[in-house]
Amino acid sequence: MRKLIAFDDDTFDKLKQLARDRMATFQELADEAFADLLKKHGIxxxxxDALRKSVRLAAESGGKSGGRRTSRKAKS
Known part of the structure; x- marks a missing residue:
């Protein structure tokens, strides 16, 4: 999916130079930047990544919510 993002000339020139220095594409820089932004906000x-976060949250809450449930046999 394509989206249009505007940069001022100075910022765009610096991003192009950074891409050249790292031998990366502008798209790779954008992917890295947006991944870092999502990580910063816990998304x-x-x-x-979602599964890791889910397991970590379950461990922090003591495993009381979610997780694997075991069945018990009824005593006769």
């Missing part, structure tokens, strides 16, 4: 980037 999972992909499924693997």
């Amino acid at each position: 999972p980037i992909d499924l693997k």
Whole structure:
């Protein structure tokens, strides 16, 4: 999906130079920047990241919410 983002000339020139210095594309710089922004705000980037966050939250809460449930046999 394509979206239009505006930069001032100075910022765009610096980003182009950074891409050249790192031998990366402008898209790779943008992907890295947005991934860092999402991480900063605690938003999972992909499924693997979401699962890690879910497990961490379950461990912090003592495993009381969610997780695997075991069945008990009824005593006769």
